[in-house]
Amino acid sequence: MKQAEVMSEKETVTGYEDLNKQYIGGEWMDGSEDYEIENLNPYDESVLNKFKCASTGDVDRAFHIAKEVGKSWGETNPIERRAIMLKAAEILQQRKEEVIDWLVNEAGSTHLKAGIELQQTYDMIVEAASFPTRMQGLITPSSVPGKENYIYRKPLGVIGIISPWNFPLYLSMRSIAPAIAIGNTIVVKPASQSPVTGGTLAAKIFEEAGLPAGVFNVVVGKSSAIGDYFTGHPISKLVSFTGSTPVGKGIGRIGGEGLKKLALELGGNNAFIILDDADVDRAVEAAAFGRFMHQAQICMSTNRILVHESLYDEFTEKFVEKARQIKYGDPRKEDTIVGPLIDNKAAKRVVELVERTVKAGAKLETGGTAEGNVVLPTVLSGVTKDMPIFQEEVFGPAVGIISFKDDEEAIELANATEFGLSGALHTQDLQRGIQVARRVETGMIHINDQSVNDEPQTPFGGEKNSGVGRFGDGFILDEMTTVQWVSVQVKPRQYPI
Known part of the structure; x- marks a missing residue:
């Protein structure tokens, strides 16, 4: 397509309207509750729009409509x-451009992060487009003479999706696209901090694409009012949740009582291991991206940097210098790397975590303060495994550097938390790296890279308190389908009675 044609197309695209409405049964409407959610820009705290909240009655209606259209879909x-x-x-x-603008203003995304999220979302939808023709069954031998066994794969039915605010469009689409491609219907409850990019924006896209009414429903409301009701709704067959471990455990309890399938991607405290033969400069570049991209508000972010004692001083010096060069501030500026945390409460929590760690004996190398909701890139050295920044998920642009003496200690330190989502490891001996990586208790780990990786054709998920189930490729297809055994007695069977 020629450039002039591209420009012409852009000029004809009109921005979506009614993004601050509930979307139920193909209709855009206000919620039934009297109170509202103010959707705030996390950088300047201006009001982007307001949602009249959904009630439990709205949630009930959305699930029933999804069930009604499920068979035909x-x-x-x-x-x-x-x-x-x-x-x-x-x-x-x-x-x-419209999508990126919403990601910047609603989620505090920098242009770097918004571009990455947009591409990931696109890739996920395209990957899911292959799912309708991948619903393969089996024919298996029978132990009964004259019988044939057929195993059919079928959609689960109605799926409830609870999405987070950090990568709202992609982490919603990671469940939305596979679910509807397979033949399920969905009800989405986006986070209150990102109701547009986590819910109504995706609904508008699929509505424009011709998705039948009722297949995709969105309810926006306060979790305190509708969260448990949504999770436990008897119509849903699976609850897909991405968010914190404490909330995920609560969802797991409610879902378990309803005998629902669960796909839970929870918190992370990810280790970045630098062995004694690593390329230090390469490790510095990787660790900076893995820690500071999107203000480290990513479950896969590098949370602890473990460095062999022989490289510790060199790495620390270079990494601190790299952190000091990172531009922070207004996410609307294209060269900003570290923007605001989602709200002031989050910013204060990260600063307090740093202060507690310094009080415990760590050295503050750079950062440690906040300007509004923007926490400056922060590095702490001399961290030990009993310190807060080692044990807790930071979810902000602060990181601790820890020394180790050999591979065994590195593995022990990497496994010394309740989490096991992602990780990274740097070495020039790939076989050694693979052997160490396989002993780290994590669902994912990346050699000579950093911890923030997510590809739609790979299994994504964690161990321990980082969740259950796997997203991506055939793994999410397994999560979102069920199988039925149909046998056919071709020849008359001889019964013993």
Whole structure:
């Protein structure tokens, strides 16, 4: 396509309206509650829009409508479902600037992070477009003479999706796209801090792509009012949640009581291991990205940097200098790397965590303060495993550097928390790196890279308190489907009675 044609298309794209409404059964409407949620810009705390909140009655209506249309959607020709997915991906690209603007203003995303999130979302939708024709079954031998066994794979039904505010568009779409591509219907409850990018924006895209009414529903409300009701709703067959471990455990309890399937991606306290033969400069660059991208408000962010004692001083000096050069502030400026945390409470929590760690004996190398909701890039040295920044998930642009003496101690330190989501390891001996990596109790680990990696064709998920289930590729297909055994007695069977 020529550049002039691209410009012409951009000029004809009109911004979406009614993004501050509930979306139930194909209709955009206000919620039934009297109170509102103010959707705030985390950088300047200006009001972007207001949502009249959904009630439990609205939630109930959304689930019942999703169930009503479920059979027809599940029986839709897979090629039709694939076409809708590909159309949605095309619309996302056409509305790139609009989507990025929402990510910057609602989620505090820098342009770097917003661009990465947009691409990941696009890739996820395109990957999910292959799912309608991947619903493969089996024919297996039978131990009974004259019988044939058929195993059919079917959509689960209605799926409840609770999405977070940090990567709201992508982490919602990671469940939305596979679920509807497979033939399920969905009800989405986005985080109150990102109701547009986590819910209504995606609904608008799929509505424009031609998705039938009722397949995709969005309810926006306070978790204290509708959260437990949403999670435990008897119609949903699976609850997909991305968020903190404490909230995830509560969802797990409620979902378990309802005998629901669960896909829970929870917190992380990810180790970045630098062995004694590592390329220090390469490790510095990787660790800076893994820690400071999107203000480290990512479950996979590098939380603890473990450095062999022989490289500790060199790495610390270079990493601190790198951190001091990182531009922070207004996310609307294209060269900003570290923008605001989601709110003032989050910023204060990170600063207090740093202060507690310094009080425990760590050295503050740089940062440690906040300007509004922007926490400056912060590095602490001399950290030990009993300090707060080692044991707690930071979820902000502060990181501790820890020394170790050998591979065994590195593994012990890496495994010394309740989390096990992601990680990274640097070495020039790849076989050694693989052997160490396999002993780290984590769902994912990346050699000579950093910890923030997510590809739609790979299994994404954690161990220990970092969650249950796996997203991505055939793994999420397994989570969001069920199988049925149908046997056919072809020849008359001889019964013993």
